[in-house]
Amino acid sequence: MKAIFYHAGCPVCVSAEHELLAMIDSAKVDIESVHLGERREAIEEAEAAGVRSVPALLLDNGNVLHINHGASMADVKKV
């Protein structure tokens, strides 16, 4: 199973990433971490996948788990 963790480097994002990684079974889930501030070309693909705010975890069944609230996608575009 593959999942993409989208974030923007904000403290809420970093904290959520550490906590998720500590819990997730790396034998079952292959997580890619994408920093939208550094990879701005990925913003459009993230939005198309349903990411409304970061941090968020996009699952390979198409569902998005939005975790806490670091920044809206509108804010990410201003970074």
Next chain:
Amino acid sequence: MKAIFYHAGCPVCVSAEHELLAMIDSAKVDIESVHLGERREAIEEAEAAGVRSVPALLLDNGNVLHINHGASMADVKKV
């Protein structure tokens, strides 16, 4: 490591619970699931721990991961 998944039986909660449980390493994390609609006495303890909406995962370091948004705690009290 122990974590408590608070929910109110809503579709957003049930979906998030299934997806988290599929990813989490049960050898590392012992997850208790608490349905606040059925265990109303736990609402106060959840709020005191910082749960603002459900579904949410309370970690044993005291942090709360709010996942998507099923219902605010104000709504849970009206259930």
